Amino acid sequence: MDLREHIRGIPDFPKPGILFYDISTLLAHGEAWAVAMARMAAAVRRHQPDLVAGVESRGFLVAAPLALKLGCGFVMLRKRGKLPGRVIGHDYALEYGTDRIEVQEGMVPAGARVVVVDDLLATGGTMAAGIALLREVGAVVPAAAALIELSFLGGRKRLDVPVETLIAYDE
Numbered sequence: 339m340d341l342r343e344h345i346r347g348i349p350d351f352p353k354p355g356i357l358f359y360d361i362s363t364l365l366a367h368g369e370a371w372a373v374a375m376a377r378m379a380a381a382v383r384r385h386q387p388d389l390v391a392g393v394e395s396r397g398f399l400v401a402a403p404l405a406l407k408l409g410c411g412f413v414m415l416r417k418r419g420k421l422p423g424r425v426i427g428h429d430y431a432l433e434y435g436t437d438r439i440e441v442q443e444g445m446v447p448a449g450a451r452v453v454v455v456d457d458l459l460a461t462g463g464t465m466a467a468g469i470a471l472l473r474e475v476g477a478v479v480p481a482a483a484a485l486i487e488l489s490f491l492g493g494r495k496r497l498d499v500p501v502e503t504l505i506a507y508d509e
Contacts, residue, residue, distance in 0.1 A: 341505055344370040345486065359486050361457050365399065374504060378483060379407040381502035385481040387453040389446060391415050393468050397456035400485055404455060413445045415468045428471035430463060439467045441475060448476030459484040459503060462493030469499060
């Protein structure tokens with residue numbers, strides 16, 4: 339099955355000049371979604387994760403069912419102030435300014451193998467921040483994964499782990 343047929347391109351969203359790759363149409367197609375999750379599980383399984391960490395927010399849509407399929411736990415990496423209780427955070431640079439990603443304290447045991455998952459890999463900044471945060475809490479990060487990669491943005495080059503993706507757009 340060609341999963342690209344189930345990804346909708348929306349021009350000029352969220353601002354003019356951006357082509358947004360919308361996974362809503364993939365999620366709405368039961369058979370295509372099942373194929374995507376089976377392919378993601380096959381790609382990620384070889385990295386032997388104990389946990390799958392989803393990056394807010396569309397990454398949750400991929401990471402949670404992937405963790406279930408792999409028989410491992412799921413943790414959320416969220417923006418500042420979105421998680422209850424004590425959190426550990428990592429600040430990172432954006433094109434204009436900074437942002438922060440957080441994980442709940444105690445959710446990731448020291449030495450746990452955690453694969454970071456998002457819906458899309460673009461410039462790699464958020465994924466790199468997620469990897470850094472997980473390492474700060476003592477995790478081993480053997481890989482990162484995304485449904486879609488915008489390879490022309492070079493995000494993979496910013497990551498120091500193997501990257502698994504299902505669909506790559508070259509322009």
